[in-house]
Every structure is written in structure tokens, then in C-alpha cells.
Amino acid sequence: xxxxxxxxxxxxxxxxxxxxxxxxxxxxxxxxxxxxxxxxxxxxxxxxxxxxxxxxxxxxxxxxxxxxxxxxxxxxxxxxxxxxxxxxxxxxxxxxxxxxxxxxxxxxxxxxxxxxxxxxxxxxxxxxxxxxxxxxxxxxxxxxxxxxxxxxxxxxxxxxxxxxxxxxxxxxxxxx
Numbered sequence: 001x002x003x004x005x006x007x008x009x010x011x012x013x014x015x016x017x018x019x020x021x022x023x024x025x026x027x028x029x030x031x032x033x034x035x036x037x038x039x040x041x042x043x044x045x046x047x048x049x050x051x052x053x054x055x056x057x058x059x060x061x062x063x064x065x066x067x068x069x070x071x072x073x074x075x076x077x078x079x080x081x082x083x084x085x086x087x088x089x090x091x092x093x094x095x096x097x098x099x100x101x102x103x104x105x106x107x108x109x110x111x112x113x114x115x116x117x118x119x120x121x122x123x124x125x126x127x128x129x130x131x132x133x134x135x136x137x138x139x140x141x142x143x144x145x146x147x148x149x150x151x152x153x154x155x156x157x158x159x160x161x162x163x164x165x166x167x168x169x170x171x172x173x174x175x176x
Contacts, residue, residue: 019127023119026151031112034158036173038065038108043101045168061164065104066094068157069111075146076118078134115150
């Protein structure tokens, strides 16, 4: 019930403007914080992950970056009615062959470009229309739900990555 109420409230605010412009603006804001953070982390720290306390077993900075990109691809593909074009992505951490900072940064940038393509298809009329659920191909979910996950999921990981950067004496670009 809470999910439906939240979606209804989001839909009400979106209907006041063009849906694709609203979501593209949110995605652009995320991209302007996320990509510079990935670029700011030194290449030799992409394998960094805190190891003590509640951090045991968490993804490295590089895996966090690839995970966000993979999920951007996964959700965007569902919105577009396409197969996830993220080659080699056999799990939610993206292609295993991407290891270097340059490869991962390109993957992240390409994922954002694909996500922009997906949100461009959103209209005020199709937000409640169901498409394939990006995480369960046997289920359906409203476009509005998938579009909001693009942003919220990515910012969850962005927050973790900011902590990793600060633990390595890197001030996140958005905080400079």
C-alpha cells in the first residue's frame, strides 16, 4: 500500500511536467556526482574495500561502480523492452573482464548514456504502464517504479563510494 501511495505522489508531481524531462533531470544530477567520483578515485584504489567491522565482505570501489552501471543497464533495458546490452554481465556486478579504471569508467559513462535513452521514452501517459520487471523477468512493474529505482539505487551506492573515497583521503568532487 505504501508503495502505491508513493508512486501516486510521484506521479502527481511528474504529471505537472513532461515525465522524460523530470527523470532526465534527476538522472543528469546523479551522473554529475557519480561519474566525477569514479574519475577522482586513483586507479590503484579501485580494488579498495574496507575490511573491518560492518564492512566485511563488501564490494570494492570498482565493483560498486560496475554494479551501479550494470543495474542502470538492467533497468533501462526493461524500460526499453530490450535485452540488457551489458556484455559479459553474468551477475549484478557487471562484466568480469572490466578491471582497469579506464574500462570501468567507460562502462559507467556508457550505462548513463543508455539510461538517458531509456528515460527519454517516458511520457506522462505511459508511467503507470507495466513493462518487464528488471529484476524478475516473469513479473511486471510500472515504468514509474523502474525509473525511480534508476536514481535511488544508484545514490545508495554513491553514498558508500563516498565513504570509500574519504577513507583514501579523496574529497568527493561534489564536496569540493
